[in-house]
Amino acid sequence: MIDLHLHFDGSLLPRTVLELxxxxxxxxxAREPDELKLFLTAPADCKSLNEYLEKFDLPLLVLQTKEAIRKGMYTLASSLKEQGMLYAEIRFAPQLHTKKGLTQDQVVKAAILGLQEALAGSFFKAKLILCCMRGTDNLEENLLTVRTAAAYLGRGVAAVDLAGAEALYPTEDYEEVFALARELSVPFTIHAGEADGAESVWAALRMGACRIGHGVRAGEDAKLLAELRKRHIPLEMCPSSNVQTKAVPSLSEHPVLQYLRQGLAVTVNTDNMTVSDTTIDREFRLLQEELGMTQEERKALLLNAADAAFLTGEERWRLKDVIQKVC
Structure with a gap:
């Protein structure tokens, strides 16, 4: 299994949050994991993306020290390894972990250390994506995130992203942030086409995004679908999360397999294992049970993920070789 769209703070296990x-x-x-889970998991009838995002408050509360970040990243990566994952890209926003005085550099160093400790001697591999955040008055923090990513690129960090309340803060407003990413040769993906429509995806493409986070609403514009297909831009789709945030009305109406059958470079991901109460295995199982995904389509989705991953040529070859052998 491969997960390219996995948020650190949205995927901490309840017992980890309690320990930290x-x-x-x-x-x-709450004092017990089962009770705390109610405060960490978004309801199935979540009203919007904004309500969904409220579930990140508690994890962020306990991830404000170097040791907590190191340990949290270690336990998350270890959990992914135990699930039998091949590869994952774990994303988070360093600027959200500076409430107690840490610098973004210290935050990233701690996360890389935890990741390295979990991966030691393992076939499972993972890299970090640093998220810039939608919002007001945080341009300097976002620019610093890009510079920090550039400093650690190839040393644990693979790319940058733009996350947050998409409908409130249009993608096109972040041109300066991603101009810097282009200048520093930092690859980037952008959350788009989730809470906002096709124009958000167009804006991400204009800025140079090499992947789109979600992109579930791209189907609102036939020209956009054609452009995504022509340029082979990967879509990081997260079915369960998209239903919860009302990006799609129901799983049966999710376009993931429709897009795949139309030739788009679709991938399947969890988004937030705890907030959405899911795993990558469950996401694939839902596609099979609810949408009729075939074994060949499963293989195609995994190969798409390997092609889309922020990997070197050799790393990609190794990953695709495993997929070809086991699928």
């Missing part, structure tokens, strides 16, 4: 809180003397609204 206990170590820091932070009070939480």
């Amino acid at each position: 809180a206990d170590e820091q003397g932070i009070r939480l609204p």
Whole structure:
């Protein structure tokens, strides 16, 4: 399995959040993992992306020290390894972990350390994507995130991203951020076509995004679908999450397989394992049970993910070789 769209703070296990809180003397609204899960998981009838994003508050509360970030990343990567994953790209916004005085550089160093410790001696590999954030008055923080990504590119960090409340903060407003990414040769993906429509995806393409986070609403514009297909731009689709955030009305109406059958470079991902109460295995199982995904389509989705991953040529070859042998 491969997961290219996986948020660090949205995928911490409840027991990890409890452990980190206990170590820091932070009070939480529940003391048992099953009870705390209610505060970390978005309801199936979530009203919008904005309500969904509220579930990140508690994990971020306990991820404000170097040791907590290191340990949190270590336990998440270890969990992915235990699931039998081949490869993952774990994304997070360093600027959201500076509330207690850490610099973005310190945050990223701690995350890389935790990741390296979890991956030692393992076939499973993972890299980090640093998220810039939609919002107001945080341009300098976003520019610093890009510079930090450039400093650690190839040393644990693979790319940058733009995340947050898409409908409130249009993608086109972040041209300066991604102009810097282009200048520093930092690859980037952008959350687009989730809470906002096709124009958000067009804006991401104009800025040079080599992948699109979600892109579920690209089908609102036939010309956009044709452009995505022509340029072979990968879509990081997250079925369960897209239903929760109301990007699509229901799983049965999710266009993931429709896009795949139309020749788009579709990939399947979790988005947030805890917030959406899912795993990559569950996402594929849902596509098979609810949408009739065939074994050949499963293989195509995995090969698309290998092609889309921020990997070197040799790393990509190794990944695709495993997929060809087991699928």
